[in-house]
Amino acid sequence: xxxxxxxxxxxxxxxxxxxxxxxxxxxxxxxxxxxxxxxxxxxxxxxxxxxxxxxxxxxxxxxxxxxxxxxxxxxxxxxxxxxxxxxxxxxxxxxxxxxxxxxxxxxxxxxxxxxxxxxxxxxxxxxxxxxxxxxxxxxxxxxxxxxxxxxxxxxxxxxxxxxxxxxxxxxxxxxxxxxxxxxxxxxxxxxxxxxxxxxxxxxxxxxxxxxxxxxxxxxxxxxxxxxxxxxxxxxxxxxxxxxxxxxxxxxxxxxxxxxxxxxxxxxxxxxxxxxxxxxxxxxxxxxxxxxxxxxxxxxxxxxxxxxxxxxxxxxxxxxxxxxxxxxxxxxxxxxxxxxxxxxxxxxxxxxxxxxxxxxxxxxxxxxxxxxxxxxxxxxxxxxxxxxxxxxxxxxxxxxxxxxxxxxxxxxxxxxxxxxxxxxxxxxxxxxxxxxxxxxxxxxxxxxxxxxxxxxxxxxxxxxxxxxxxxx
Amino acid sequence: xxxxxxxxxxxxxxxxxxxxxxxxxxxxxxxxxxxxxxxxxxxxxxxxxxxxxxxxxxxxxxxxxxxxxxxxxxxxxxxxxxxxxxxxxxxxxxxxxxxxxxxxxxxxxxxxxxxxxxxxxxxxxxxxxxxxxxxxxxxxxxxxxxxxxxxxxxxxxxxxxxxxxxxxxxxxxxxxxxxxxxxxxxxxxxxxxxxxxxxxxxxxxxxxxxxxxxxxxxxxxxxxxxxxxxxxxxxxxxxxxxxxxxxxxxxxxxxxxxxxxxxxxxxxxxxxxxxxxxxxxxxxxxxxxxxxxxxxxxxxxxxxxxxxxxxxxxxxxxxxxxxxxxxxxxxxxxxxxxxxxxxxxxxxxxxxxxxxxxxxxxxxxxxxxxxxxxxxxxxxxxxxxxxxxxxxxxxxxxxxxxxxxxxxxxxxxxxxxxxxxxxxxxxxxxxxxxxxxxxxxxxxxxxxxxxxxxxxxxxxxxxxxxxxxxxxxxxxxxxxxxxxxxxxxxxxxxxxxxxx
Numbered sequence: 028x029x030x031x032x033x034x035x036x037x038x039x040x041x042x043x044x045x046x047x048x049x050x051x052x053x054x055x056x057x058x059x060x061x062x063x064x065x066x067x068x069x070x071x072x073x074x075x076x077x078x079x080x081x082x083x084x085x086x087x088x089x090x091x092x093x094x095x096x097x098x099x100x101x102x103x104x105x106x107x108x109x110x111x112x113x114x115x116x117x118x119x120x121x122x123x124x125x126x127x128x129x130x131x132x133x134x135x136x137x138x139x140x141x142x143x144x145x146x147x148x149x150x151x152x153x154x155x156x157x158x159x160x161x162x163x164x165x166x167x168x169x170x171x172x173x174x175x176x177x178x179x180x181x182x183x184x185x186x187x188x189x190x191x192x193x194x195x196x197x198x199x200x201x202x203x204x205x206x207x208x209x210x211x212x213x214x215x216x217x218x219x220x221x222x223x224x225x226x227x228x229x230x231x232x233x234x235x236x237x238x239x240x241x242x243x244x245x246x247x248x249x250x251x252x253x254x255x256x257x258x259x260x261x262x263x264x265x266x267x268x269x270x271x272x273x274x275x276x277x278x279x280x281x282x283x284x285x286x287x288x289x290x291x292x293x294x295x296x297x298x299x300x301x302x303x304x305x306x307x308x309x310x311x312x313x314x315x316x317x318x319x320x321x322x323x324x325x326x327x328x329x330x331x332x333x334x335x336x337x338x339x340x341x342x343x344x345x346x347x348x349x350x351x352x353x354x355x356x357x358x359x360x361x362x363x364x365x366x367x368x369x370x371x372x373x374x375x376x377x378x379x380x381x382x383x384x385x386x387x388x389x390x391x392x393x394x395x396x397x398x399x400x401x402x403x404x405x406x407x408x409x410x411x412x413x414x415x416x417x418x419x420x421x422x423x424x425x426x427x428x429x430x431x432x433x434x435x436x437x438x439x440x441x442x443x444x445x446x447x448x449x450x451x452x453x454x455x456x457x458x459x460x461x462x463x464x465x466x467x468x469x470x471x472x473x474x475x476x477x478x479x480x481x482x483x484x485x486x487x488x489x490x491x492x493x494x495x496x497x498x
Numbered sequence: 499x500x501x502x503x504x505x506x507x508x509x510x511x512x513x514x515x516x517x518x519x520x521x522x523x524x525x526x527x528x529x530x531x532x533x534x535x536x537x538x539x540x541x542x543x544x545x546x547x548x549x550x551x552x553x554x555x556x557x558x559x560x561x562x563x564x565x566x567x568x569x570x571x572x573x574x575x576x577x578x579x580x581x582x583x584x585x586x587x588x589x590x591x592x593x594x595x596x597x598x599x600x601x602x603x604x605x606x607x608x609x610x611x612x613x614x615x616x617x618x619x620x621x622x623x624x625x626x627x628x629x630x631x632x633x634x635x636x637x638x639x640x641x642x643x644x645x646x647x648x649x650x651x652x653x654x655x656x657x658x659x660x661x662x663x664x665x666x667x668x669x670x671x672x673x674x675x676x677x678x679x680x681x682x683x684x685x686x687x688x689x690x691x692x693x694x695x696x697x698x699x700x701x702x703x704x705x706x707x708x709x710x711x712x713x714x715x716x717x718x719x720x721x722x723x724x725x726x727x728x729x730x731x732x733x734x735x736x737x738x739x740x741x742x743x744x745x746x747x748x749x750x751x752x753x754x755x756x757x758x759x760x761x762x763x764x765x766x767x768x769x770x771x772x773x774x775x776x777x778x779x780x781x782x783x784x785x786x787x788x789x790x791x792x793x794x795x796x797x798x799x800x801x802x803x804x805x806x807x808x809x810x811x812x813x814x815x816x817x818x819x820x821x822x823x824x825x826x827x828x829x830x831x832x833x834x835x836x837x838x839x840x841x842x843x844x845x846x847x848x849x850x851x852x853x854x855x856x857x858x859x860x861x862x863x864x865x866x867x868x869x870x871x872x873x874x875x876x877x878x879x880x881x882x883x884x885x886x887x888x889x890x891x892x893x894x895x896x897x898x899x900x901x902x903x904x905x906x907x908x909x910x911x912x913x914x915x916x917x918x919x920x921x922x923x924x925x926x927x928x929x930x931x932x933x934x935x936x937x938x939x940x941x942x943x944x945x946x947x948x949x950x951x952x953x954x955x956x957x958x959x960x961x962x963x964x965x966x967x968x969x970x971x972x973x974x975x976x977x978x979x980x981x982x983x984x985x986x987x988x989x990x991x992x993x994x995x996x997x998x
Contacts, residue, residue, distance in 0.1 A: 076575060077553075114536075121826045125825050125895070126825065126827070128902020128903040128904075128906075129903070130903075149547035149548060149549055156543070163534040163536075180835060183835075183842040183862070186795045188842075191690060191862065193685060264540075268534050296688050298685050328621055330622055339674065342677065345681035398622060398626055401627070401628040402625065404628055405628045408577065409645065411576060412911070412913075413910065414909070490794075
């Protein structure tokens with residue numbers, strides 16, 4: 028699967044009838060939305076470009092619904108959703124997606140878990156049948172052996188994507204430092220190895236009954252569909268699934284970081300790396316679009332401030348990146364720099380701080396702002412070519428904004444309306460002294476940390492200490 | 499391989515992919531625990547509708563005065579245009595043997611400055627056009643391309659023409675790219691998969707064959723500005739180029755725009771010779787072990803010299819490989835991930851190409867199960883050769899997955915363009931996509947077994963395993979599968995073979 032953008036977070040798009048100075052392309056995602064009696068929200072969108080469909084079910088539950096000691100469970104549960112359900116034997120799901128020229132997968136985030144199928148359009152009813160069966164009848168086929176097998180695979184996912192990757196643990200170490208202990212965004216979605224080992228089948232049942240109810244989900248169908256026939260199938264397969272209890276959302280506090288936390292992590296790497304992160308705002312904040320553009324202004328292109336200064340003009344860095352991520356309850360702004368061998372993390376941090384200070388003092392130029400806004404139209408149009416890309420957008424916007432068209436109707440205009448003064452203001456408001464600075468350094472080289480004398484050595488709390496493998 | 503995680507930074511890095519799994523087939527559906535009741539028999543699989551027809555986009559082709567071919571395919575609906583100049587031939591045909599990485603450097607350096615714009619100006623101009631121009635040179639083809647909105651097409655094409663015709667290759671930009679590349683190569687050696695991606699081709703083909711060579715510190719340090727200029731002058735010529743334009747634009751408009759923008763691109767160049775030195779003859783199966791102390795998983799890459807793209811066995815190999823290591827429920831992934839739980843995902847592929855691209859199977863395996871996983875890989879490679887012939891269901895799914903996934907590749911302007919361009923860079927018939935289903939569906943069970951026997955030879959495999967030697971060497975020896983040769987991270991021997 029090719030990497031894809033989390034488009035609602037990073038690529039706000041074009042709206043249908045905006046009043047912009049620049050020529051607006053009158054493009055929108057046509058859709059129809061309705062709700063079943065059991066609370067399931069349905070969004071349909073026709074696109075007959077190719078004879079294919081995308082089906083997505085998004086559940087408003089993610090790793091932030093976990094509690095300490097049970098981290099990683101929402102994602103492990105997602106794996107269980109592929110092991111068959113009451114009327115769908117294991118393997119059938121793949122047979123009627125990949126095995127007929129389509130695809131399927133699932134994905135877990137702090138705030139949501141989503142599942143999807145893409146299929147030739149003649150298999151739409153089959154895809155709806157598959158999703159309805161695991162929404163209604165997952166527990167009918169659950170057993171301990173299946174669950175334990177899933178657990179081993181998830182542990183291998185953790186090893187492959189985090190533990191065995193250089194710098195793979197940086198984000199989780201920062202999360203633990205930035206949020207109070209037990210804060211729902213403090214642990215990574217993949218979870219701690221020891222928590223994965225401790226989870227059992229009873230946890231699966233409880234989680235399913237709590238969160239996998241129609242009233243906590245949105246079903247989106249995009250592509251080569253006949254809407255009347257599609258509605259009839261949705262009625263047949265989903266209408267009789269019972270509504271669940273009302274969902275209690277976790278009470279999520281702020282990051283409450285006071286002052287700077289400086290960490291040093293010794294990793295199996297040869298090249299050190301610096302990661303600076305500030306707590307910012309969630310996706311509903313009026314400041315989110317300005318922070319997203321600030322990331323572009325600092326490191327989105329060759330002529331972005333930090334990139335130009337550190338990688339090109341006075342090259343002390345091999346690569347840099349920066350950006351805002353806005354989740355349902357919290358947000359983070361990060362700057363990551365990999366120095367060249369003859370330059371230190373301390374030097375890099377000093378330079379970054381000075382560039383950020385200058386931006387806070389002067390704000391961006393009109394030209395800079397124009398450049399970072401210019402790519403959004405193409406980005407939006409490009410996403411419209413994918414049934415699945417559209418499904419992701421409609422589903423997230425429905426789940427978090429109660430409006431499937433939010434991003435292309437409102438979000439794009441909000442981003443286009445950001446001013447240089449907004450960028451200056453949010454830089455001053457959020458990129459302050461309360462932050463986490465992580466130096467990732469080679470094993471035994473803690474002196475390579477930025478301002479090593481002020482940096483605390485952290486260990487690696489979430490990785491397995493001993494190898495636990497099924498016999 | 500399917501269902502791999504995608505990497506995005508920050509909060510987004512916390513996104514994790516699932517994907518099916520389960521150790522066992524479930525029992526007969528048990529109804530007693532059902533939270534929901536059903537008013538009809540949900541065990542009945544819905545009957546699919548009629549298979550949708552494949553609509554292959556139409557395209558027209560003309561030759562331009564400078565010798566380049568121009569292909570245009572209209573695709574209306576969204577105001578988007580995809581533009582590509584594809585070059586037939588790549589690094590393997592144009593790069594000096596001792597300088598792997600040169601082609602990559604030349605492609606990168608096109609945007610470092612022209613006689614009209616410096617690197618910053620190129621970047622700024624393209625940002626204002628809302629797009630970027632990408633240049634890439636692979637082993638056997640290259641490409642300079644962009645996607646733009648319709649109204650920015652002519653202006654973006656003008657920037658591309660400037661990069662193509664007037665690059666200056668500044669020395670300071672070369673030095674900067676070199677320094678950055680060396681850091682990337684260093685970081686890549688911290689990944690077991692990064693090491694395997696260098697050591698496997700080198701172990702299979704040796705460095706006398708272009709398929710065995712990779713960019714490395716020494717070759718990168720040796721690249722001079724003169725090398726860039728010489729490669730550029732030889733390579734970026736219309737005589738082996740296909741220009742393809744797909745999107746919200748007519749053939750006449752596209753031709754006019756291209757002729758206007760590329761009027762300065764002078765004739766010259768021709769399709770290169772694709773002959774390669776003979777690949778090394780097969781050697782008895784050997785395990786090449788690379789030590790990566792502390793690795794949580796071992797990366798496997800096992801395979802051998804394969805057939806070229808032009809093999810008459812191409813479609814049979816595609817069908818065979820779908821069921822061996824492409825589909826999620828393929829034999830390798832089903833067994834090693836789903837049943838055994840040794841990995842997050844394994845698979846297999848054929849490199850094809852103008853020469854004998856490698857067959858390669860592999861994935862990342864938990865350290866403690868390195869030996870057990872190798873046993874399972876060997877079992878599956880033997881079984882597909884006839885010990886366990888393909889079932890009807892495997893055959894049907896493998897074919898349908900190939901045939902019925904084709905329409906989705908024509909969804910975007912860039913998808914259509916890639917499909918059209920590959921016809922010309924790979925030298926395929928122009929009705930390739932129309933004929934694709936027939937060719938795939940003609941493959942028989944016997945064909946699958948025959949090509950597995952012909953191209954997968956368990957007695958002559960190169961097995962590269964990168965992992966924690968202190969934990970995996972003794973168990974690997976105990977499997978008695980093959981002798982072990984220990985290599986360093988560059989694929990060079992560090993000690994003599996140990997015979998089990």
